[in-house]
């Protein structure tokens with residue numbers, strides 16, 4: 001006669017067979033969770049997802065956060081590698097690092113969570129340019145034989161060409177002016193805006209190289225004006241705050257912020273839960289992960305970038321404008337390499353320390369150590385096509401390429417630059433760009 005199983009024993013058997021059939025305890029956690037029903041599932045444990053989860057939990061809702069990667073923070077990522085600053089050794093920030101005086105919600109969270117802010121120690125040294133095959137000092141640009149600009153344009157510093165055109169043509173004053181229909185005429189590509197304002201062809205090319213966008217045909221002038229207006233208002237903050245120095249960094253690394261936010265949540269933040277489908281039904285939502293996990297909630301909030309949300313099946317299909325935004329919004333490649341500079345090689349070649357170029361080394365930042373002693377820091381900052389090409393290499397090959405390429409443009413840098421960390425945001429499966 002078969003032995004009757006108590007409820008408790010049955011439970012144990014069920015767990016045991018799940019474990020036996022699976023690779024390890026991780027699956028047990030997932031299966032157990034799958035039967036749970038919560039009020040809200042938040043997808044993504046970046047700042048947006050964690051902030052949303054905090055607000056909802058404070059309102060009394062039962063919230064669960066599903067994070068696809070093995071780490072929380074998303075585009076906040078303090079690396080294991082560090083470098084020397086006035087504040088001592090600080091982690092290299094692969095993503096967000098600067099907190100400005102106007103970042104009210106971030107400052108509020110920092111305050112509530114008892115985190116400490118430090119004055120940012122990142123003084124950029126001046127830049128020389130390498131354009132059309134020639135290395136040029138900043139004060140030689142106006143009369144340089146490779147300066148193809150026309151008339152007054154010639155006197156604008158090469159690296160500031162794009163930003164100075166934006167400043168000149170920006171009609172917006174207030175932060176939300178971009179929503180005013182009277183500025184709708186500026187929602188054209190930055191290429192078309194520059195053209196209709198008589199900027200020369202050489203000027204439009206230089207605007208692209210000097211950072212207005214990877215593809216001037218694909219970036220809205222109105223969007224750039226909005227960002228510029230925000231930046232201009234930002235500059236007013238030091239005086240508003242009584243001379244306080246901005247921007248600031250978080251002591252211990254920016255990643256301390258999402259970690260502290262997650263630790264305050266009453267509900268679970270589950271990592272390694274890559275969402276692949278959201279099925280919206282009449283009485284709730286089913287959220288499914290790629291390893292077969294299933295989560296049931298009354299509501300779901302997606303806090304992942306559109307660049308990766310477009311890989312998630314959403315059923316039924318969202319309304320047309322949202323669907324189009326999710327699937328078509330462009331994200332920029334941003335590739336960075338963080339270095340130590342052994343000797344200030346610019347003293348040997350006589351050019352400004354930083355470099356701005358129309359080649360694969362789009363920008364090399366030389367960062368003062370502020371102490372007047374020890375090593376300087378350096379950063380390769382690649383956007384647009386240069387970032388995409390270099391990011392296609394392995395991190396080791398890309399690092400070697402950048403060091404060699406800088407030495408080709410500036411022989412004095414040979415042997416003086418060591419890359420500590422290479423990072424491409426476009427190649428991150430959970431971000432796919434910036």
Ligand SMILES: Cc1cc2nc3c(=O)[nH]c(=O)nc-3n(C[C@H](O)[C@H](O)[C@H](O)COP(=O)(O)OP(=O)(O)OC[C@H]3O[C@@H](n4cnc5c(N)ncnc54)[C@H](O)[C@@H]3O)c2cc1C
Pocket residue numbers: 043044045046047048049066067068069071072073074075076094095096097098099273274275276303304305308309312334425430431434
């Ligand atoms: C190089 C760089 C420099 C920056 N500098 C600054 C700065 O100095 N100051 C500043 O304020 N901001 C800066 N930012 C911007 C700032 O980092 C972002 O605005 C912010 O981190 C975005 O947060 P988020 O939560 O919206 O998105 P994310 O941080 O991208 O979070 C999304 C989360 O969703 C997860 N996810 C994605 N797909 C899935 C899936 N299918 N299933 C489950 N989870 C998934 C991701 O792993 C991630 O954790 C910078 C960004 C970059 C890249």
